[in-house]
Amino acid sequence: MAMVNGEDCCVKVAVHIRPLIGDERPQGWKDCVTVVPGKPQVQIGTHSFTFDHVYGATGFPPSSMFEECVSPLVDGLFQGYNATVLAYGQTGSGKTYTMGTGCKDGSQTGIIPQVMNSLFGKIENLKDQAEFQLRVSFIEILKEEVRDLLDSSYVGKFEAVNGHVGKLAVPGKPPVQIREASNGAITLAGLTEVFVTTQKEMTSCLEQGSLNRATGSTNMNNQSSRSHAIFTITLEQMRKLDPSVTESAQTEDVNEDYLCAKFHLVDLAGSERAKRTGSDGLRFKEGVHINKGLLALGNVISALGDEKKRKEGVHVPYRDSKLTRLLQDSLGGNSRTVMIACMSPADINAEETLNTLKYANRARNIQNKPIINRNPISEEIQRMRQHIEYLQAELACYQGGGASDEIQALKEKVSWLEATNEDLCRELYEYRSHSVQNDHFAIDNQKSGNSFLKTEGLKRSLDGIESFDYQMAEVLRGDSKGIDEEVAKEWEHTLLQDSMGKELNELNKRLEQKESEMKMIGGFDTLALKQHFKKKLMGLEEEKKAVQQERDRLLAEVESLAAASDGHKLPDNHLQKLKALEAQILELKKKHDNQVQLLKQKQKSEEAAKKLQEEIQFIKAQKVQLQHKIKQEAEQFRLWKASREKELLQVHHLP
Numbered sequence: 001m002a003m004v005n006g007e008d009c010c011v012k013v014a015v016h017i018r019p020l021i022g023d024e025r026p027q028g029w030k031d032c033v034t035v036v037p038g039k040p041q042v043q044i045g046t047h048s049f050t051f052d053h054v055y056g057a058t059g060f061p062p063s064s065m066f067e068e069c070v071s072p073l074v075d076g077l078f079q080g081y082n083a084t085v086l087a088y089g090q091t092g093s094g095k096t097y098t099m100g101t102g103c104k105d106g107s108q109t110g111i112i113p114q115v116m117n118s119l120f121g122k123i124e125n126l127k128d129q130a131e132f133q134l135r136v137s138f139i140e141i142l143k144e145e146v147r148d149l150l151d152s153s154y155v156g157k158f159e160a161v162n163g164h165v166g167k168l169a170v171p172g173k174p175p176v177q178i179r180e181a182s183n184g185a186i187t188l189a190g191l192t193e194v195f196v197t198t199q200k201e202m203t204s205c206l207e208q209g210s211l212n213r214a215t216g217s218t219n220m221n222n223q224s225s226r227s228h229a230i231f232t233i234t235l236e237q238m239r240k241l242d243p244s245v246t247e248s249a250q251t252e253d254v255n256e257d258y259l260c261a262k263f264h265l266v267d268l269a270g271s272e273r274a275k276r277t278g279s280d281g282l283r284f285k286e287g288v289h290i291n292k293g294l295l296a297l298g299n300v301i302s303a304l305g306d307e308k309k310r311k312e313g314v315h316v317p318y319r320d321s322k323l324t325r326l327l328q329d330s331l332g333g334n335s336r337t338v339m340i341a342c343m344s345p346a347d348i349n350a351e352e353t354l355n356t357l358k359y360a361n362r363a364r365n366i367q368n369k370p371i372i373n374r375n376p377i378s379e380e381i382q383r384m385r386q387h388i389e390y391l392q393a394e395l396a397c398y399q400g401g402g403a404s405d406e407i408q409a410l411k412e413k414v415s416w417l418e419a420t421n422e423d424l425c426r427e428l429y430e431y432r433s434h435s436v437q438n439d440h441f442a443i444d445n446q447k448s449g450n451s452f453l454k455t456e457g458l459k460r461s462l463d464g465i466e467s468f469d470y471q472m473a474e475v476l477r478g479d480s481k482g483i484d485e486e487v488a489k490e491w492e493h494t495l496l497q498d499s500m501g502k503e504l505n506e507l508n509k510r511l512e513q514k515e516s517e518m519k520m521i522g523g524f525d526t527l528a529l530k531q532h533f534k535k536k537l538m539g540l541e542e543e544k545k546a547v548q549q550e551r552d553r554l555l556a557e558v559e560s561l562a563a564a565s566d567g568h569k570l571p572d573n574h575l576q577k578l579k580a581l582e583a584q585i586l587e588l589k590k591k592h593d594n595q596v597q598l599l600k601q602k603q604k605s606e607e608a609a610k611k612l613q614e615e616i617q618f619i620k621a622q623k624v625q626l627q628h629k630i631k632q633e634a635e636q637f638r639l640w641k642a643s644r645e646k647e648l649l650q651v652h653h654l655p
């Protein structure tokens with residue numbers, strides 16, 4: 001079963017077919033249930049049903065039932081998910097055997113003892129990462145009354161006038177009352193909850209409660225459970241979170257998570273029709289009560305399991321019985337639930353078996369919405385942590401996206417200035433080259449002296465020449481074109497180096513700017529942020545669903561009240577609550593839209609970061625090219641200069 005939080009998760013249904021027992025064979029009863037080999041498919045007569053798992057008969061061995069069906073629920077418990085296992089079936093079909101509710105002499109075969117084993121094994125393995133607290137309660141619902149099977153005031157076994165074998169509670173002790181908390185959670189007021197620290201203590205609670213359970217003899221089972229029994233394990237844990245995964249973990253207490261999940265293990269009373277139990281009078285009346293719970297359970301399953309009814313928003317009659325009220329969360333609510341349909345293979349039970357299969361088949365369509373259960377403090381911490389994350393994400397978006405318009409404008413301005421600067425440099429260079437050429441032209445024209453020579457370099461050259469003899473001067477004069485060329489070349493070299501140096505400076509500046517922009521965008525873990533946003537969206541979606549569900553529930557209640565009140569005015573508090581829920585839905589919608597907007601902005605800033613990265617690479621490549629060019633030009637000039645000097649020296653040493 002996948003671990004889902006707030007997502008729909010169907011009730012899983014497994015079938016457990018017991019073998020023919022006792023004198024069923026000698027009495028000539030035959031197997032009437034067949035299992036399609038290798039498939040979770042059961043056939044009875046012309047009917048065929050597919051379930052999630054089929055155990056017993058020729059299906060899978062019952063020993064794999066725990067691993068396949070129940071073990072994932074135990075794992076979920078440690079993650080804060082509620083769980084329920086329900087055993088359903090006619091009397092004598094093996095519900096108590098399957099659940100292990102009749103746990104005697106330390107028997108380990110039923111589901112409950114195996115849950116205990118697994119639970120304590122896991123606690124032992126996880127004890128360094130969390131602190132655990134376990135509580136158990138055990139109740140039975142008998143004749144629409146909730147009885148506390150762990151109440152120590154049960155004083156002794158007796159055969160009561162009404163024919164039950166059971167224990168008597170001290171008179172005057174108020175019966176257990178069902179209460180509904182403001183958040184819709186069902187609680188039992190006055191219920192004994194026993195804190196346990198060892199498996200032995202928990203087993204002893206199960207055994208003690210089982211002994212207190214009312215049983216009676218019927219034609220079909222001489223140790224028949226006449227009640228619905230619910231053994232509940234509550235696991236509370238305080239987990240130390242890994243600081244590396246909690247960004248906002250600043251202090252010790254923020255870095256903890258408090259989870260609290262419940263595991264209901266339910267052994268229902270037999271679903272048989274009264275006439276077959278051979279029960280006149282007392283057992284018959286009991287059967288009526290048992291059937292009241294099971295009938296209500298059937299109606300709940302039918303309302304939840306029928307897609308059409310679900311879509312029409314049909315009222316779910318949880319309140320029709322104590323059993324359905326207590327199992328409200330297990331069916332269509334906050335729990336991961338497995339139903340085990342127990343059945344006898346004997347042909348004499350064919351009709352009941354077919355009913356069980358139909359009942360179970362419908363339950364498969366029920367969709368639950370399990371959520372992680374945190375205690376209120378942890379919930380508050382979680383909310384605050386989310387709020388911080390939310391603000392951090394918003395800040396990241398504003399830094400990465402919000403101010404980008406301003407940056408963009410500045411960037412454009414810088415580019416324009418850079419381009420203008422380049423043009424001006426080029427113009428200046430051309431102007432200077434031009435002026436050197438003009439000077440050279442003047443030399444050629446006047447063919448005398450050096451007073452017209454403007455440049456310092458040339459002046460220096462000719463100053464040196466003055467000391468040469470006539471021949472030398474002639475040579476030099478004859479080479480005056482070469483000297484001009486040298487001056488121009490020097491100019492060209494200086495200007496080129498100058499402009500390339502400036503260009504390099506500009507590139508460095510641009511690179512620096514882009515890299516600091518990149519730091520601003522890239523300083524956030526984009527993947528984590530994306531996940532954060534997605535998680536937020538999902539969270540909001542869940543919240544919205546929960547509120548909508550509450551609204552639908554209330555609407556259904558209002559409808560049924562309206563029908564019952566014959567046109568009388570509806571209670572104000574219902575209408576007010578409805579209005580408040582509508583407002584809450586609207587608010588959540590707004591939040592959702594906001595988040596979508598932020599997610600979009602985040603994506604935009606990611607694109608901007610990618611573009612920026614490309615720009616940085618481009619500038620770096622340009623820089624390398626330019627540096628290469630500067631070097632090359634300097635080298636060329638150096639070589640030219642060296643050869644020129646060599647030439648001059650040669651001339652100087654002419655004989």
Ligand SMILES: Nc1ncnc2c1ncn2[C@@H]1O[C@H](COP(=O)(O)OP(=O)(O)OP(=O)(O)O)[C@@H](O)[C@H]1O
Pocket residue numbers: 017018019021056089090091092093094095096097098221223224225226268269270271342
């Ligand atoms: N899978 C099985 N293998 C062997 N024996 C079984 C199996 N399942 C049930 N039995 C036996 O069948 C008898 C009836 O089982 P059980 O008491 O568990 O039925 P039940 O459905 O709980 O009945 P009730 O609703 O009357 O309490 C018991 O003697 C039990 O040991």
